[in-house]
Amino acid sequence: MSNTPSLTANLRSDLPAALVVFFVALPLCLGIALASGAPAFSGLIAGIIGGIVVGALSGSQIGVSGPAAGLAAIVLTAIGSLGFENFLVAVVLGGLIQVGFGLLRAGVIGYYFPSSVIKGMLTGIGLIIILKQIPHFLGYDADYEGDQSFWQVDGENTFTEIINALGNPSVGATTVGFIALGILLLWSNVLSNKGKIFTLIQGPLVAVAAGILYYVLTQGNPTWGVAPEHLVRVPVPKSFDDFLGQFTFPNFGAITNPTIWVTAFTIALVASLETLLCVEATDKLDPAQRVTPTNRELIAQGSGNILSGLIGGLPITQVIVRSSANIQSGGKTKMAAIIHGVFLLLSVIAVPTLLNKIPLAVLAAVLLIVGYKLANPATVSAIYRSGWKQFGPYIVTVLAIVFTDLLTGIALGLVVAIIIILYKSYQNSHFLHRVDSDDAAGRHHVQMQLAEEVTFFNKAAILRELDGLPEGAILELDVRKTRYLDYDIVEILENFATKARDRGIDIEIIAVGKRVMNPPSYMKFFDLAPAVEGH
Incomplete structure (x- = not known):
């Protein structure tokens, strides 16, 4: 009716x-x-x-x-x-x-x-x-x-x-x-x-x-x-x-x-x-x-x-x-x-x-x-x-x-509304959780969970967090909720992998049904990850 x-x-x-x-x-x-x-x-x-x-x-x-x-x-x-x-x-x-x-x-x-x-x-x-x-x-x-x-x-x-x-x-x-x-x-x-x-x-x-x-x-x-x-x-x-x-x-x-x-x-x-x-x-x-x-x-x-x-x-x-x-x-x-x-x-x-x-x-x-x-x-x-x-x-x-x-x-x-959206996107591109207690070897554990969509707007926030990781830390990168990852972000991760080895940082990527430690290539990993598409 x-x-x-x-x-x-x-x-x-x-x-x-x-x-x-x-x-x-x-x-x-x-x-x-x-x-x-x-x-x-x-x-x-x-x-x-x-x-x-x-x-x-x-x-x-x-x-x-x-x-x-x-x-x-x-x-x-x-x-x-x-x-x-x-x-x-x-x-x-x-x-x-x-x-x-x-x-x-x-x-x-x-x-x-x-x-x-x-x-x-x-x-x-x-x-x-x-x-x-x-x-x-x-x-x-x-x-x-x-x-x-x-x-x-x-x-x-x-x-x-x-x-x-x-x-x-x-x-x-x-x-x-x-x-x-x-x-x-x-x-x-x-x-x-x-x-x-x-x-x-x-x-x-x-x-x-x-x-x-x-x-x-x-x-x-x-x-x-x-x-x-x-x-x-x-x-x-x-x-x-x-x-x-x-x-x-x-x-x-x-x-x-x-x-x-x-x-x-x-x-x-x-x-x-x-x-x-x-x-x-x-x-x-x-x-x-x-x-x-x-x-x-x-x-x-x-x-x-x-x-x-x-x-x-x-x-x-x-x-x-x-x-x-x-x-x-x-x-x-x-x-x-x-x-x-x-x-x-x-x-x-x-x-x-x-x-x-x-x-x-x-x-x-x-x-x-x-x-x-x-x-x-x-x-x-x-x-x-x-x-x-x-x-x-x-x-x-x-x-x-x-x-x-x-x-x-x-x-x-x-324009102001768009700027606010970009700012909030910059703030909320990922969630960063730090574990206060060190492990037996005295290493810091840091978990970074990426959002559903991560684009080049989020580059600055992610770069800031990656560069702020202490030497010798263990980074867990969780992409189980991520459905779109921009190529610019993959590029940042590729570059960080090289820097991480020099700083003694171990990286573990967690995806749906996968857990990869120190992957040789982020690009290859994300190509294989069914949870991430469109990069």
Whole structure:
């Protein structure tokens, strides 16, 4: 029997969650498009396709896809050098390459990232959301929504932007931001336990409605009003033909341009990696602990990018901000992602003017709550208590994401995790047991037991122990548990055999069913030992 929930059985949970994700995704779609140097409508196209198409094809029940901030710098450079219509060809080709990755089962790459790095990614993203939304919360919108890099498009960095915002806040935007934040906290901490109505109607919807009402009532007031630049800005077509005119189509005549192919591979690689990382992180957040089929996810993402590129949209990835908002709002199945895409589609067709009355500070308040839940201090404390092997890669990932960008932060965290693995491998390549009492002849007995796998990473540790043996000792080398012995280690043992004779050290090798004293050749012995293979 399948454990996959019915797509319609959880609409009571999925519908409110979809609404929250819609409010989170709307400004991000627009902001990422602007940060990418693309038309604002292209971000909405990517959000709609990411919700409806990718949501339907994906095997993830709670992941949400759309335009990704991590690709903004790549897209900005590509559009500048290729032009937008030629860039769309690269998006289509990138999608085809992603489908190829999925068919070649490349999704397994996502499982090779340590848990500490993935948890660091979640906390880092949470801190980035908080830090990046403070200026929007205060009505200082010099930088685009969705710009997650430390060094921003406007020449500032994350912290100087906050300082500028604190020095030049908008009274109206800040006021409505605090009103929205108060509603959200009241709803989640108090009212949600008071009755079913408060779970059916989500706090973010009430906060957005209050924000629109505040804007309408204070419009024109120089002190308490919210200026137009602090509002959502969705393109408003004047006619149906004007609406259709917002779609752009790729120029396939430029497909032989080598730069387009380089861009396509870059988009495919970065988008696939970011998607796989987000899938891994989202699965960890899923209360039901479901596991997303990663190869199917790559095929779904690639299909979405093909369609997005064909009609003028930005590249798509699974996005942790939207996905975590979905989980925190109670989304149960992929219907939440699909419905959020439908909401985006209907809103840009039917009510763009109403959307343009939503203060960005209200949506910033929604994202501040999302960010805090991702960067929960209790999580940081728990990982700290788990020891330095977990906390080291975790904290490096967090800090690197805050001070660089998402992919750089993950790469640095992964490097630290690998270094720790190598260090522990260096420590644990073998077990050394020394017998305290000497035999009748006064000779030291030393037993060295090699691990199951011994590679060139362990050379330094083994050399150190062999060189530290006292003259005239008896060494018992136990390889009964060893299944793989690197040629480099055999070479070390060969060289030590010569030195041992000069130092009066006798060597006894113990294998499964064998006990050989002072073998003339380690290589010959290990070739005959059935317990050791692969050297």
